[in-house]
Amino acid sequence: MDGFDPVLLARWQFAFTVSFHIIFPAFTIGLASYLAVLEALWLATGRSTFLTLFNYWKKIFAVTFAMGVVSGLVMSYQFGTNWSVFADKAGPVIGPLMGYEVLTAFFLEAGFLGVMLFGLNKVGRGLHFVATLMVAIGTFISAFWILSANSWMQTPAGYAVNAAGQFTPADWWAIIFNPSFPYRLVHMVIAAYLTTALVVGAVGAWHLLRDRLNEHSRVMFSMAMWMLTLVAPVQILAGDQHGLNTLEHQPAKIAAMEGHFETRAGAPLILFGWPDMAAEQTLYEIAIPQLGSLILTHDWNGVVRGLKDWPKEDRPNALILFWSFRIMVGLGVLMLGLGLWSLWGRLRGTLYDMKLLHVAALLMGPMGFVAVLAGWVTTEAGRQPYTVYGLLRTAQSAAPVDAEAVGASLIAFILVYFAVFGAGVFYLLRLMSKPPHEGEPDSPSDAHLRSAGIVPAPALESVGELQPHPEERR
Amino acid sequence: MFDLPFIWAAIIAFAVLAYVVMDGFDLGIGILFPFYKSEADRDRMMNSVAPVWDGNETWLVLGGGGMFAVFPLAYAVIMPALYAPIIIMLLGLVFRGVAFEFRWRTRRGKFLWDWSFAVGSIAATFAQGIALGTIVQGIPVADRAYAGGWWNWLTLFSLFTGLALVVGYALLGATWLILKTEHELQAKSYRFALVLGPATLILIGLVSLWTPFLEPLYMERWFTWPRMLYTVPVPLLVAGAAYLLIRGLLRREELTPFLSALALFVLSYIGIGISFYPYIVPPTLTISDAAAPDESLAFLLIGAVVLVPIILAYTGYAYWVFRGKVGTEGYH
Numbered sequence: 001m002d003g004f005d006p007v008l009l010a011r012w013q014f015a016f017t018v019s020f021h022i023i024f025p026a027f028t029i030g031l032a033s034y035l036a037v038l039e040a041l042w043l044a045t046g047r048s049t050f051l052t053l054f055n056y057w058k059k060i061f062a063v064t065f066a067m068g069v070v071s072g073l074v075m076s077y078q079f080g081t082n083w084s085v086f087a088d089k090a091g092p093v094i095g096p097l098m099g100y101e102v103l104t105a106f107f108l109e110a111g112f113l114g115v116m117l118f119g120l121n122k123v124g125r126g127l128h129f130v131a132t133l134m135v136a137i138g139t140f141i142s143a144f145w146i147l148s149a150n151s152w153m154q155t156p157a158g159y160a161v162n163a164a165g166q167f168t169p170a171d172w173w174a175i176i177f178n179p180s181f182p183y184r185l186v187h188m189v190i191a192a193y194l195t196t197a198l199v200v201g202a203v204g205a206w207h208l209l210r211d212r213l214n215e216h217s218r219v220m221f222s223m224a225m226w227m228l229t230l231v232a233p234v235q236i237l238a239g240d241q242h243g244l245n246t247l248e249h250q251p252a253k254i255a256a257m258e259g260h261f262e263t264r265a266g267a268p269l270i271l272f273g274w275p276d277m278a279a280e281q282t283l284y285e286i287a288i289p290q291l292g293s294l295i296l297t298h299d300w301n302g303v304v305r306g307l308k309d310w311p312k313e314d315r316p317n318a319l320i321l322f323w324s325f326r327i328m329v330g331l332g333v334l335m336l337g338l339g340l341w342s343l344w345g346r347l348r349g350t351l352y353d354m355k356l357l358h359v360a361a362l363l364m365g366p367m368g369f370v371a372v373l374a375g376w377v378t379t380e381a382g383r384q385p386y387t388v389y390g391l392l393r394t395a396q397s398a399a400p401v402d403a404e405a406v407g408a409s410l411i412a413f414i415l416v417y418f419a420v421f422g423a424g425v426f427y428l429l430r431l432m433s434k435p436p437h438e439g440e441p442d443s444p445s446d447a448h449l450r451s452a453g454i455v456p457a458p459a460l461e462s463v464g465e466l467q468p469h470p471e472e473r474r
Numbered sequence: 475m476f477d478l479p480f481i482w483a484a485i486i487a488f489a490v491l492a493y494v495v496m497d498g499f500d501l502g503i504g505i506l507f508p509f510y511k512s513e514a515d516r517d518r519m520m521n522s523v524a525p526v527w528d529g530n531e532t533w534l535v536l537g538g539g540g541m542f543a544v545f546p547l548a549y550a551v552i553m554p555a556l557y558a559p560i561i562i563m564l565l566g567l568v569f570r571g572v573a574f575e576f577r578w579r580t581r582r583g584k585f586l587w588d589w590s591f592a593v594g595s596i597a598a599t600f601a602q603g604i605a606l607g608t609i610v611q612g613i614p615v616a617d618r619a620y621a622g623g624w625w626n627w628l629t630l631f632s633l634f635t636g637l638a639l640v641v642g643y644a645l646l647g648a649t650w651l652i653l654k655t656e657h658e659l660q661a662k663s664y665r666f667a668l669v670l671g672p673a674t675l676i677l678i679g680l681v682s683l684w685t686p687f688l689e690p691l692y693m694e695r696w697f698t699w700p701r702m703l704y705t706v707p708v709p710l711l712v713a714g715a716a717y718l719l720i721r722g723l724l725r726r727e728e729l730t731p732f733l734s735a736l737a738l739f740v741l742s743y744i745g746i747g748i749s750f751y752p753y754i755v756p757p758t759l760t761i762s763d764a765a766a767p768d769e770s771l772a773f774l775l776i777g778a779v780v781l782v783p784i785i786l787a788y789t790g791y792a793y794w795v796f797r798g799k800v801g802t803e804g805y806h
Contacts, residue, residue: 063575069528070571074564076538080553081560087553088618091546092766096774099543102536103781110529111788115795122795164618166546168767399554405624409561416565420572420590427579 007398009406010082013413015380017074019373020417024068026372029143029189030196031061032136034223035116039132043125048438049219056216056436057200060428062117067424069110071417082406086387086397093159093167093175097149105142109135140189147188151181153388154379155249167388179249183242184379190235191375194335195368197227199432201338202365205358207435212352216436221361222351228339236332246382247296250389251305253382256318257325258292259285260306267292267304272326275318280308282318316384320377328374331367338364478772479765482544483754485778489540491743493533495736500527502647504570504595505640506666507588515659516588522654522800524574529789531567544771547618548754548764554620555613556605559627563601569594596640603639607632610746611688615758631684638677642739645670649719649732654800667731668723674735675716678742682709685749691757692749705748712741 035057042050076098079087087095115123115131123131158174159167169175204221207214247254255261259270259282269292273285293302307315338360345351383389387397500523510516523530541549553560569590577587608627615621648670651663686693696705715737722730752760765771 063579066528066572066575069531070568073531073535073567073571076535076542077553077560077564079542080538080549081557084550084554084619087542088546088550091542091549092770095539095543095546095766096770098539099536099774100777102532102539103777103785106532106535107529107781107785107789110532111785111792113528114525114792162767166767169769169773172769172773399550399557400619400621401554401557402624405557409557412561412565416568420568423576423583424572427576430579 004403004407006401006403006406007395009403009410010398010401011394013082013406013410014078016410017071017078017413017417019376020421021068021071021075022372022376023369024064024071025139025142026192026195026369027199028061028065028068029139029192030194031057031064032132032139033193034196034200035061036129036132036136037223039129043129049215052216052436052438052440053220055440058117060431062113063424063428063431065109065113067421071421074413080399081409082399082401083387083397084399086392089166089392089397090153090388091166093156093169094149094152096169097145097152097176101142101145101149105138105145108141109138112138143189143192144185147185148176148178148181151184152176152178154178154184154383155180156388156391167391180242180245183238183245186238187235187242187375188372190231190238191368191372193227193231194235195372197224197231198335198361198364198366198368200224201228201361202363203432205361205365206433208352209355209358209362211435214435218352220436221358222346225339225342225346225351225361228335229343230339232332232336232339236336239329239332244296246379250382252307252310252314253316253321253379254296255305255307255309256316256321256382257378258296258304259318259322260292260304261308261318262306263303263309264306265293265303266290266301267296267306269295270322273322275322277315277318282322314385316382320381324374324377324381328371328378331371331374334364334367335371477762478768478775479544479762481775482540482765482771483761485775485782486537486540486544487747489533489536491740493530493537494739494743496526496530496533498643498739499523499646499650499732500530501570501595501599502643502645502650504591504647505599505644506647506651507592507595509666510659510662513584515662518655518659518800519651520574520577520591522651525796526789526792527571527574529792531571534567540774543774544766545754545761545764546766548759550618551613551615551620551755551759551764552609554624555622556608556627557624559601559604559608563598563605566594566596566598566601570598599640599643600636603636604628604632606639606746607635609755610635610685610749612757613755615755631688634677634684635681638674638681641670641677642674645674645735646732646739649735653728653732654798656799664723664726668720671716671719671723671731671735674738678712678738682742682745689757691753695749695751708741708745708748712738715741 035054038050038054038057041047042054112131112134115128116135152175155178156167157178158169158171160170162168200220201224204217204219204224207217208221211217243254256275258267259273259275260267261275261280261282266289268285268287268289270282270285270287273282273287275282290300293304294300296302296304307318338357341357341360342351345354345357351357385394386392387394503519503523507516507519510519538549541552571594573587573591573594577584577591580587604627607629611629611631613620613622614626645667648663648667652660652667655663686696695701715734719731719734719738722734750756752762754761754764
């Protein structure tokens, strides 16, 4: 029976757990940098608004980070539980990359997070800012290593194969800086920044819609819109470069993304359609003639390869890639549009009065996450049917575990993740629904952060009442 | 002897020990949670580990991730063999990890996260104990892969080691609370520790007596001359730590009970090391069988040699910042 294929179940399990996980780091990578910027601005200008915003977003960061930690822990063991053959074969190459991630990033984040959350009053401004910076740098280093490992699976380089069939490292520089890594790193880090900007912008917009005079809402909305205005175009450029890199190294992925089955000169750009893998053609297509060749080869009559160039068993699923890619690109264009719209409002001096812009920013709030997920679906499903592209098939990577075991654990993950992280997202939304206000509690009185160890006993007793708006607690 | 696989085995062993030492007491607090009813007590218990739990758990990532990097074959064999316990451990850690943040985010639902913390901690610990027992009793390997069924881990022995670890971590938790709290909460923790201490010792004794009969290899490790010269000190030191633990508890000392409880764990761990060496997956894969190529080991070793001391330094600093009793004026 198809549904009980252990490899398919293992793929679903990985897809599910990694999709949930990436949501949190996509947000914390950006948010850690935002916190560092806020604190730097506060230290430089002494303006209390920045400190208030810092303390406001710090609480949100803490909750998100906790979810990222526990969902990430799952990932580090899943290579072994479900993909043990892959672990044995690719471990000598990508294992050390992840080892470096733990040593250089995870410990750094975990070590300084306590100091960052625990507040200024204990260690002083200078050291506290160092802690905030360390956390931000840690998230970036983490992205560096994990994207290097992922990119190596996409575009393996610098390896040899030993008698046991393991990939062995031949040139670490070539492994780490494999051909797709720089593109993927830039694309993902910018994506994290945009995702964060969209969330911050949506929260700012929400509070502006309720009170457009709130200084804090204004500052965060303005900062977020600057980010979109300046960085969304850069991201589109980076994405284009990443795409050309993929065309060079994984042309089958591009063919699937574009819905091309036939190899031809002067290929059209298919805007919409329904790629049918069985029929080997894209149905109901709406296409612009020759534009596909122009974009991909920079020549009206350039030859673009179609999926039929590859044997059936070597093709990624075009239906998934075609649509996930379009969702990502579509959202990217919307982000650019929002950025330009806000720039127009800013130049007219009406940034804080345009209700429609605020509504749009609010609606775009979660779209960074959707775009990140769509992008990852595109690149990961596009790597199929391989785990190490062109070298190790997915079907030959899985652990010798029974379908029942994989299925049961998949169900357990689904139930637990929706319950636990669902609750977490609810708490995040509730934190965001409260407007930032002057005197946003910092750790020493804000005992519900993990700094609580430092508050006097009487404060602990009433720790639940320390919310600025107890009446809003439900 | 000082080849790269051996050095790495020592580093991974250290990471796992560091994990047991550091996360043991904070899991133990979760295990004890249901026995402390008052909300104020629970807040204080949680606060005593809240600043450090994240770093503590990172050692588990280093243990797993490090093994993936330097002993990929052992990792590829052990993880499928321990399939269910590992999944249960991971889910348990999810429940308890988020509780640190979530329980402060709701009044109405706080009790849920209290339960999440307790049940998650117990499940994760029990699963770790089962995992240990499963590895001790031996993992069948054929053709570079795990060759057993996915219920092999479920034996009387592994359930027993699971129970032993729950009791042992609870002892670490209770002695940690003695160190970090005062008054009623501390008095209660003394009472728990006086029950958990002897219970832990009995369980360590039973597991130690049981283990040599599981595998002739272990019998030979422990009871052949002249190897016994190395092994005999271990039980003697255990007896010494046990004496200090019980005496410390009876004399109402604050630091000795925690340190002696840790010593019990370290000694038991050394005992397991004696049983295993040079195997990493007894009774088939040795350290050198399972090791990644030297290029991988050397590359990561550079990082480990430089970074692990730095990590220990700032971890030590974090503990130093949060030293002393939880919730006393001394902190301001």
